[in-house]
Amino acid sequence: MKITGYRTLSTTHHWGRPVGDVNGYIASGVTDVPLVILETDEGVEGVATGSHHDLDRLFPALEGKDPRAVTTLYDAMLARVFKSSHGGATFGGIGTLDTALWDLKAKLAGEPLWRLLGGGDRFVHGYASGLDAALTDDELVTLYVAFAERGYTAAKLKGGRCLADDLRRFALVTETLGATGTTPALMLDANESWNVKQAVRYVSALEEHVDLTWVEEPLRRWDTAGHARLSPAIKAAVATGENLTGLEWYRPLLDGGGADIVQAGAIWGITHMLRVAMAAHSRDLPFSPVGLTANFAVAAVAAAVPNHLSSEVQDLGVPLGLTVDQQLIDGGIVLGELPGAGVAVDETAIRAARTAEGWQEPAGPHMRPHRSGLRMVESGGWGK
Template sequence: MKITGYRTLSTFHQWNRSIGDANGRIPQAVTEVPIVILETDEGLEGVGIGSHCDIARLFPAIEGEDPRAVSSLFDRMLAQVFKSGHGGATYGGIATLDSAIWDLKAKAAGQPLWRLLGGRDRFVPGYASGLDIALSDEELAAFYQGYADRGFVSAKLKGGLDLDADLRRLGIISEVLGARSNNPGLMFDSNESWNLKQAVRYVGALEAHFDLLWVEEPLRRWDAVGHKRLSTAIRAAVATGENLTGIDQFRPFFDLGAMDIVQAGAIWGVTHLHRLALAAAAHDLPVSPVGYNANPAVAAVMTAVPNHLTTEVQDVRFADGLDVDQEIQDGGIVLGDRPGNGIAVDEALIAAALGGDGWANPAGPHMRPARAGLRVLLDGVER
């Protein structure tokens, strides 16, 4: 079997709520979900979700190759762009092709990806994540009640700009999840919006009232020294890594002991996550994937590594035209038996789907505010 071509398309996820974080928000969000479909000479097709970036430049590295050599093909793609570097968005293109290749390999074997990777149990423990900074208190309670009804006992709040509001909202989540557990798990994500001393003071104030499992992306993604200093100053674990593109970028964090929980973005694909999980295991660290949940390839990896902690679940629905063989229930993700990564694409339905500006919205969370990390007071008001 040989890879012969590819095609790209985009669908849209209808969130049916506003989403955002400390960097911005998208009212009643509809966001783009890029898809890559790899074609083969045997008619088998592989599906990858994530990014279209640099696909044309990367494809020659895998064209004409047998997709069953997936790990070697990942390295060929890295080598294809070594002069300009694989960091940033280019890594998203590599990862999306990588996910599609893994889909082909599992389909050729007639196995679900989680089984092919060596998983024993199809259940992947998870936590609820509302991308919820734009929700009212009433909407926040209703959102997490829906997850409590599905068996979830842990959740992650977006915040970092207004201490009083965050204390109130953590209390709401704790009360909702407390119906299912006497000690619900609470995480807090500030999305790189603080400097070091802001993080120490803010987290200390939160910890005076709540026992946080972790604080996520408290500082800039590359600040290994700062993360190490923060970890020694607070009780909560420090979780970061979702925006590091390549195992090499984790090296200073491992060397310094600057991460307590190793995170990987779902958009960075199967091989990245698998290699990162094993690297983290060598340092006795747990791993936790972050990102869009209609990507069962990422959950499949977690069934087959020794140090999975929990996986982020952002929604129970999937984007238009995607039929995903998984269920969100019992406090996690239950993977199905469909061969491959479990994603079936209805291209006709996608062509007729409603679009939106989504992540391109300049007020949204993918645009860093000019004053991030430079506010004198963190009370929700810029001065």
């Protein structure tokens, strides 16, 4: 069997609400979802969501090769771009092709991906994370009621700008998720918007009222020394790592004691996720994938690694034209039995629909405000 080509599509995810964080938000609640379909000479295809970046430059590392040699091909893609670096958006292209390879491998084996990777239980623990910074209080409650009805008892809120706002929002979510009598686990995601002293002051003040399980991305992703200083200064665990594009970025972070909970972004692919989980496991640290809503295959990794803590579930819907063999129930993800990652694509429906501008629109959360980490007073707005 040989890899012969690939094709790309873009669909959309309709969230039904504004989505974003303290860096910005997308008011329309419609985001783009890039898809890649890897083709073989035997007609079996691998499907992945993620990124279209640098695919033409990466694909020669795969062309004509047996797709079952997944980890070898992953390293071949890294080697293909080593002079210009595999960092940034290029890593998204590598991760998407890698996920399509794993989907192919599992289909050829006639197994669901989670079982091929060694998972013994199809249930993956999850937490609710609604990208909710722009929601009104009523909208926030409505969203987390829907999660509570699916059995979710843990939630991560976007925040870090205004203590009074965050305290009020945490109280609402605590009441919503705790309606069954369970005390919910609560997390705060600051999305790299603080410096270390801001983080200490803000989290310490918040912890006078809220029992935080973890604070996520409090500082810039590369600030190992700052994360290591922050952790003993607060009660909550420090969770970070989702935006690190390559295993080499984790070495200083982990060796320097900068993470209590090790995270990895779902968009970076299956092999990266496996390697990061094992690097964390070698240091007795828990592992938590981020962003499974549009990168469904990564839940299979969570089912297979020994140190999985909980995975981020951002929405209860799926992108247009996709069918996913998973159920979001019982406070987590129940994986299906279909061979591969369980993602089916209706290309006709996707091609007939419009595409959104996507996460990179100027007001969106992937654009860093110029005063992030430099504010002297609290601000509830964006970009101030």
